[in-house]
Each structure stands twice: as structure tokens, then as C-alpha cells.
Amino acid sequence: MGHCGFFLFRMLAGIRPGPALLMSVLQQTYLVGARSLVIIMICGFFVGMVLALQAINALQQFGASEQVSLLVGKSLFRELGPVLTALLFAGRAGTSVAAEIGLMKATSQIDAMQLMAIDPVQRIALPRFLAGFLSLPLLTAMFNAFAILGAVVFAIGVWGMDAGIFWSKLQTGILFGKDFMGGFWKSVVFGGLVSLIAVYFGYYAKPTGEGVGTATTRTVVLSSVMVLIFDFFMTSFLV
């Protein structure tokens, strides 16, 4: 944990803002963020559908099925959006970053950089970390949007709920500060957490095929566990 913290300090302390870093971050944002969009959108859509289905089934028993959009919205913005996006991001982008850096190590590219007097932490790890940090809140927003769309399709399209009730309950029930911003801060923290774990395990992977495999496995396992642990503590502070 301490070593990982030192690694984060090493990345941030050596930042040299400039066009080269900006280009590198943009390129990595495309690779880790934009390329994760399809999986995020598909998963978001079906999570929204299933949430609406479960909510309608549960609320019907109390005669409160018109509250479905409120229940779906609160669950999504506060918990499911940031947490599920972070878990998907760890599986899709975190593993890819860890494997890419590990492979660079196994093929002596990191060595070559050090020998060219280029700091690989700044050149390789930092842009990927910043890209992940920026991408996750944006991906969470996309996940939430597609989940709401999924809920709309099921609740209004399939179940036949009145659209006016659905949207008015959602608009009045979701609070900007507690619900929306609470989820936003979680996604910011999870973005930093997953990206840090991915670049750290990739950078310190053993330079062998087995080492790269271990780094990717550790990335997805530790990221998932840490996201859930941090989620509990952040929820207890934010609520």
C-alpha cells in the first residue's frame, strides 16, 4: 500500500504539463475511455431494464409502482452507476493497461526508455493514470444515461407506465447535491483507484508471460475489492 502510494507521488510530483502530455492523455483517453463505451452502454441499458422490472414487481405489492423511476434513479445515481461502471472499467480497461505496461516491461521497452534517460513513470504510467481518472466519471454518466433509457423502454414501452409520471417523479425525486454529485465524487475516486492499481501492477509486473498474467488478474481482483470497500466508506460520509 505504501509502495503504491509512493508510486502515485512519483507520478504526480514529476508532472510536466505541456502539449506532449496532453496529446498522450488524449490518446490514452480514447484507448481506455472511448473504446470502453460500447460495453458500458450495453450493460447500462440492461441494468436499467432489470432495475425497472424488479422495482415494478416489488412496488406493485404496495401499490406504489409509479415510484419506479425514483427507485431506479436513486439506485443508479448513488450506487449502481459508479460501482458497476468501475467494475466494468477494471475488467475492460484496467486489465488492458496492466497487460500493456507488463508486456512493455517483458519486451524491454521500459528498460530502453530508462537507458534513453526517459522516465517511464512519466512517459508510460502517468498518461494512462490520468486518462483513467478522467474517463471513469464520463463513462459513469453514459452508463447512467443508458440505464435510464433501459428503464424507460421497460417501464413505459413494455409495462405501459405513463411517461409524464415517470419523468416527473425522476425530476423531482433526484437531488442534485446528494444523489447526482454523490455518485460523481464516487466515480472520480474509483477512476483514480482503478487506474492507479492498473498502472502500478503493470509497472511492477515480472517481465515474463506469467508475470503479465498475474498483473492483470491482480488488477481486476484488487480493483473490484477496493471499489466495494471505498464505496461503503464514501457512502457513509456522503449520505
Add this chain to the structure above:
Amino acid sequence: MKREYGDSVSWQRENSLHDPIICINNLVFHRDGNVVLDDVSMEIRRGSIVAIMGPSGVGKTTILRLITGQLQPADGSIEVNGELVSAMSHRDLYKFRKGVGVLLQNGALFTDLTVFENVATPLREHTKLSEQDITDRVMEKLDSVGLSGTQELMPHSLSGGMARRVALARAVIMNPEIVLFDEPMTGLDPIAMSTIGRLIRETNDQLGLTSVIVTHNVAQMKKLVDHCYILASAKLIAEGSPQLLTKSSDPSVDQFMNGRVEGPISFKYQQNQGGGAAQSS
């Protein structure tokens, strides 16, 4: 006197008048309790091409890593241009490495960058040259290794020999004083080996470099280098011109230079001092 690739060694006599640029003094290096290098001394003269040879796993690449400051010796010293490498701070080490080009075993090209960007990387990182100047210099170096026209290719579409030539262009793009080659010919076909050999000789002489080559390819080294050091069982067992070493009566040198199975250099695992197992050949 200009020396061509494949010429014999009269050039070396002239070269021996040059001052030493790398001095390795009584070097000792341990890894996991094993003695990897024991009391190794070398003097590499400016402008020469020197080979460090020996069986696989004997510690040849370790010497390169010690010269570049990636590893620290347990005892002894390495001086480059009179400066003690082991005493350099992190900042000084990075400054020192800007004057040293390194070609790693597999070329180690950056797989996410084109050939052009690979060669341009050191210039972009360490100079403030304009885009036009960077383009001119990169194209000149690519041309000198016979690869103009490949600038837009990705490393995965290059053959082994081409990748090694791109890595050579990248290693000399900053006009370093010293270039270190780690097994530059391993895995190449005979034509590619000779091409790389000729390029090393031409680049060394045209740019006034000092080249240190780690290898176990005896046949190529006979054509290329001015001076050889042979390591076996953690010790420096011989040095001299390749022609001289080929005729050596020392059983270890004779075994290595002529590729004999029987001899004092063991093919089996040996237990080194310190308790751990080490492969001696």
C-alpha cells in the same frame, strides 16, 4: 587508416594510442548470493569497437547494465570519461545516459509508435529542435541504416533485421559518444548479421563512436571488432584481438573460440560461492 567491416586488425594498433573512455576496475557483482562477476577489469579505448564475449549466462549483459548504472557493483569501479558511474546521482545518471546509445537484444522498439516516432523519441524528449529539424535528422539516420521509406511502418511489421536497424538508428540519433550493443546479431540470418555488422563498423567510424558489443557470435566478431574480452566462470579469462584469441593455447579460450564441447568451461549447473546455484554456461 580507415578500417572496413571484415578487415583484419592493423587498425587496432593505431587505435591503441587513443585514451581509454571506459575503465572497469576490479569489478565484483553478486546476485542472490551468487558471484556473477569476480575481479573483472577492462579498458575500452575511444573510437574502438570492443566485444565482451563468453558463454550464455556468464554476466556479459550485467556488465552493460553496470556501465549504464542500472546495477551497482558490490566492489570495484566503473569510470566513463573519468566519472565514477556508481557515484552518480539519479539526475547525473540520466544526464550521462543521454550521451550513451544502447541497442538492446530484441531492439526493444516501442510497439505503440511508428518507426519514425521510435527514432524521434530521444530528440523529442531531450531537445527543442523544430519539427522540420527532427524530421531531417530522423530521415537521415533511417537512410544511413538503409530504411528510408519505412518511417510510417509499425514495429510489428518489420523483420528482425529491420527492427535491429531501426533500433541502431534510434541508439545513435542523439550522436552519443558510446554505443552499447546487447547481442545485436542474435536470431538474425547470415545476411542480416553481416548487414548489422557493417552498419556498426560504418556508424562507429563515421560518427567517431566507441562501441561495446556483448555477444557470443565468434565468427561475426572476428570480422568486426578491434579488441575482445572473454568471460568464463565469473572471471575475465582472456583479452586481445580476435585473431590473437583464435590462436590462443589457453584451454578455456580455445574451447570458446572454436566451439568445443569438451573443455574447462562446464555445460552443467555449478554451485557458485555464496550457496546459490548458477548456470555457468
